[in-house]
Amino acid sequence: MSLSSFSIRLALAGLLCASTAAQAADRPAALKALEEQGLSIVGEFDAPGGLKAWGAYSGNQALAIYNLPDGQHMMVGTMIDAKGEEVRPAGLDELVQPAIAKDMLGKLEKSRWIKDGDDKASRVVYVFTDPNCPYCMQFWQMARPWVESGKVQLRHIMVGILAPSSSLKSAAILAAKDPTKALNEHSLAMLKDRSAGVKGLDSIPSDIEADLTRNEDLMMGWDLRATPAMVWQDEQGRIQMQTGASPDIAERVFGPR
Template structure:
């Protein structure tokens, strides 16, 4: 009898070690169906009105949802109080963990990108670019004024806005002169918004799909999204078109003149 009890106890301990407690976490059906659809729940909390709140991410976007008191229905979106205060924004700030960008720089370097600017640049800036993104076109136009400062801009091509985006992005990375082809697509925007190139080989298509996945990994919800390093080497992210002050003082700040080439390329 004692041997059987001990054996069963060992089995329970093994299950706990092999399958973390989070694996046994159960969500109400209304929440679980969203998880099955790609939502990653990061935290659960008590929300106003006796509701159960959840924060998470879906395709890189922060999501708030609130389980009704019946436990069977979920409301997704913004909660406001009687003064018009956005409570959901506060819930995101309080409960949603910040994305750890410690490894982001190497992940960006390993992605498929198109470089614009000097090859011996002393500073690197990355931007997620969709060929059907008007703000990406505007960002590239504004960035051109800074590229003669020893700064290189690397476009990580993605296809997320329109069905034609993936094929266009793949056509850029597979072109003989990718930067020239990107400039051509920019010049045609938005007239060619829905036009799609001919069938793209599997290789370039997989590269763009990998870039799309990197967007989700780094919680990038939109294009353009810019990644740059500050003077201390810390990685920062700006979602959307940065304003002129951010461009000149942060994103495209002049490189450190005395840095060695190794350190400069890390920027």
């Protein structure tokens, strides 16, 4: 079972986790079981109804893990009030969102990416890009006003998921003397003719192959299944994700012009 499906099942089903008497570092033993299955535990906070809870996350999804009164069980799920409405604990996002942002941005920063835009840009948008994806090229074109004005820097994380030639083309762009120039030229050519653009390498150097594999693992680990896939930090410091390149998403991804 994948981490993504595990976290969704937790949120929807309200999984009960029985703990043992043993504890480590004052944490209930049930938390260790959840950590072993992929959740990241951040810390404890006060929840509604007099409960204590632990904040956790999977990917960019924040979860509350509630301590039950008997001290022997914990529950992950949705809290409902007297009106039947979902209650999102006020302390959850305050505790967990900074940890999510730090974790995800750290992983993105360490990936192999191609810079497109000013280093002083107020917003950085990471975008998983496949060289055979026409929508990636449309996204590249859509971003031009923000990139050229210095407001946004794109960081293209190259992947090769759409066709057998995708990895070869991504490798060619990454191996270029000026990868930014190579990607820009490829994007312009593809916008005019989808059969145009960069010629793929005959074989991929081992270091680039390893980087492409890590990039794709990062993308799939966050359940991003299509390109372009964008990840950025919004004005409130929260991590946002978006796939696709429809014009209506421009201001959400890039901010106001």
